[in-house]
Amino acid sequence: MISASDRKEVITLIQEAVATGAREAAACKELGLTQRTLQRWRKQGGSEDGRPHATRPAPANKLSEAEEQQVLNILQKPQNRSLPPSQIVPALADEGIYIASESSFYRIMHKHNQQHHRGRSKKRTARPLTSHAATGPNEVWMWDITWRTPS
Incomplete structure (x- = not known):
């Protein structure tokens, strides 16, 4: 989230750019904003974002x-x-x-911190991947023993 001081600075930067002849859409695009965001910030007066402090009602289907x-x-x-x-x-x-x-x-x-291994079997253990990587010639050999009938 962008702080109120940064919002005010962005608004003044865009105003300066528009005053010197730039298009507002191009100035917003250069800063990575949409024009709609800029309009909303102007309407709010560059104030702080209210989302973190908003009170939200509990869902109707929340378990008691x-x-x-x-x-x-x-x-x-x-x-x-x-x-x-x-x-x-x-x-x-x-x-x-x-x-x-x-x-x-x-x-x-x-x-309630009960999300852990629940079975009687052993816990899964991390094992290193067994991959064969050749770093030079004649280090990894593979072959194919596919039986083909002559046609």
């Missing part, structure tokens, strides 16, 4: 704390401890239970 706790309780049941949400949600749907979507399960797990 009780519903989040219900999801956490389901995730912590012994039969679900080693399963990912991609398996838990369909299993609940088979029972006729719907609490939240799979992505909501993941979002709640992440919020």
Whole structure:
């Protein structure tokens, strides 16, 4: 986001360019702005961007704390401890239970720091790529043993 002082400076620079004979569209393009942005900044008087300080209402379909706790309780049941949400949600749907979507399960797990390895199997480990790169002649040899019948 651009600070209020930078906005004012851009407005004065463009005004100077227009006063010396440049077209406003060309001056804006040179600075990487659209004319519409410049018009909006002039209308606001070069004031600070209000987006970071805006109060936004909560979504109407946001899960309540009780519903989040219900999801956490389901995730912590012994039969679900080693399963990912991609398996838990369909299993609940088979029972006729719907609490939240799979992505909501993941979002709640992440919020409560439970988004980690859940299975009984070992964690995945990072392994170096096994690629063969030749840096000189006769370092990497490949062959093809394709059986072809004579036609």
